[in-house]
Structure formats: C-alpha cells, structure tokens
Amino acid sequence: MAIGINTLGLYRQGSSVLHRVSAWAKLIGLVVLGAASIWLQSRWWLVLAVLGLVVVGYLVAGFPVGLMFKQLRPMIWLLVFIAVMNWWSFDWQRGIAVPGMIATLVAAAGLVTLTTPMSALIDVVVRAVGPLRRFGVDPERVGLTLMLGIRCVPVVAGLASEVREAQIARTATHSFRAFAVPLLVRALRDADAIGDALVARGFDD
Template sequence: MNGLTGAYVPGGSFLHRLPAGVKLLGLAVSCTALLLSPPVGLAGAVAVVALLYAVSGVGVAAAWAQIRPVRWFAVALFGVQFLLVDLPGAVSSTLRVVLAVALAGLVTLTTRTAAMMAFLERCLAPARFLGVDPFRLSLLLSLTLRSVPVVAGLATRVREAQRARGTERSLRAFAVPLVVSALRHADTLGEALSARGLDD
C-alpha cells in the first residue's frame, strides 16, 4: 500500500520504530499544546520540531516538502493577523499552523501506510456493527489524509507555472490545470487500487 502515495521515507530512527497509534496520539497532543502554548513557548516548539526532523533522518528536501505547499497560506495568514492583531500575534498564529503541518508531515514521512491503516482499522472496528467494512473505511481515511499534501503540491506547481507564463491573475488558468492534474492523480490512484483488487 505504501506505493500508492510515496510519502513514506524509509529509515531506522526511533520515530520510524514507534507504533502508528503512538505517533497519532502524540500528534494530537502536540497540536493541542501548540494551540495552548504562550508565544514565548513557540520558540522551544520550533527547536523541538527541528530536532525531531533531524533525528528522523528524512532529509531536508522531504522536510521542506511538508511546509512548501502552505507557505503562501502562511504568508497570507501572517498579513491578516498583523493587520487585525499585532506583530507578536501574527508570528504566533503563523508559527502554530506551520508547526502543526510540519508535525503532521513528520508522522506521514515516518509511518508506513500499512501501519497507519492497521491502526485506523482497529479504531474503526465498531463500525462493523453498522454494516461498514473497517478496512475500507480506514483505507478511505488514510488516502484522504495523504491526498491533502498531494493536492496542495499540485496547486503550488500550477501557481508557479502561472507566474512563469504571466497569467497569475487568471482564475481559469489556475483552476483548469489544477482540476486536470487532480483527476490524473485520482486515475493513477484508482489504477493502483484496482491492481491490488480494491476497486470494488
């Protein structure tokens, strides 16, 4: 199943060895802590996230790939917060979002799809009493989570192509290529699922 997305980066770090459930629980706790953390505590959070990425050994390129799709959103968020609140508030809000995305990306980079699905399937086991297949539901959730950064990456590439052609103000020039790229990705994903007998 990991070949469906290619997000996982093989490694032998302690993060790679942690169970998927522990990492997802840690992600939930960390994101909650980021929301509740005072501005001064965010500097420490930046250091911790940077250290986790360094220890994981996923590489700078993979780390940047997690943040890159949301960089313009972060810039826009900073601008809005700066106008509505103040500089410290803008920095804090932007850092919280970027750090949360980075942590979620780290979980994706260090967790195999099969392990993620197995954990979700166990959590969703009660759905069987409602006539829902936990395996297929966990597959849906896993693919949904992993498709978010993929679509964001597609949007970034389309926007960069727009700027290169000087058509960055055209909504049509952005929307049409993005939809086409997303449909192509969906077709590729569908073919991969079909090859694994999961298309019914």
C-alpha cells in the same frame, strides 16, 4: 490486518529512531498536537519551539530540512494572509502563533507519512475504529479515508511546488491561471491513479 497499499503513500525507508517508532505513537502524537493547537494559539514562543522539534525530527529521520519547507512552500501566501488577519484582529502574538501552528501540523503530518508505511497507519485506525463495526461503521473505509487525507497534504503541496517552479522557468510570470490549471490537471491525474490502485485492491464497491 495489513491492507497492503504502501504504493499509495510517501514512505521513505530508513533505520532512524523515528522510522522505528510505532504507528500508534505517531498518530497519537498528531492527535495530541492538534488538540494542543487550541491552547497554543496565543503562545507564539511555544509554537516556535514545537516547530523547532519538528525540524529536529526531520533531521533525526535523515531528511533535509529543505524537504519540510518544500511541503510548506505552496502554503506561504495562505499562512501570510492568516498571520495578517490574526495580527489585525487580535495581536501580533496570535499573528505568529496561528500560522505557525498550522505549518507545524502540516510538517508533522508530512513527517509521519515519510517515516511510516501507509499500511501500518491504516491498520492503527482500523483497529481503533473496530468497536464501531457493530454500529454499521466500516473500519477499513474509515482508515483508508483518514490516511488518504493525511497523504494528500504533502502530495498536493509537492505538486504545487513543482508546477510553480515549472511556470517560473517557462514564463517567469506569476499568473494564477497558469498555476492553477496545471496543478488541477496533475492533482486529478494523481487522484485517478489512486482510484485505479484502490479498484485493483478491491475497494471499488
């Protein structure tokens, strides 16, 4: 069943191989990648190899690699902090592998939303959760919640990048307040627009 809220997503039309891969396969791939992250956390060379595959995925889909790095840019300091903490607490291998895996997951989630209509992603989750309806679970709401969560990662990253660039262009400073306040305002404005779209489509009850 199509819920019809592609306007909420980041989907970019295309005819690449990745655009033609089913939403089922892409979501299963994300789940497998997430599960594998536990096993990969001490195997930095494999993490970099997987990240390389994600980079290839962006190129195959017809997107510039810069688009992937633009999504990751707002996370750079967080990734650096995670790298330092893991290096200090464990070893340099984990200091590379753990932040590398986080970056890989975020980039992969962004690639999925760019190459798959949001309605198709929601339909997959709705069908997967369908058997739980007898236990009082609303599959449509579960699907919508999960997909909005996936969508928020690249959206907030993009907003943060735009706010940072505007901040530097205006003042050439790195004030946290000057960065956080506009980001919060824009994020809330985006959330409000999403809420209006959901209400218009009958998701207000």
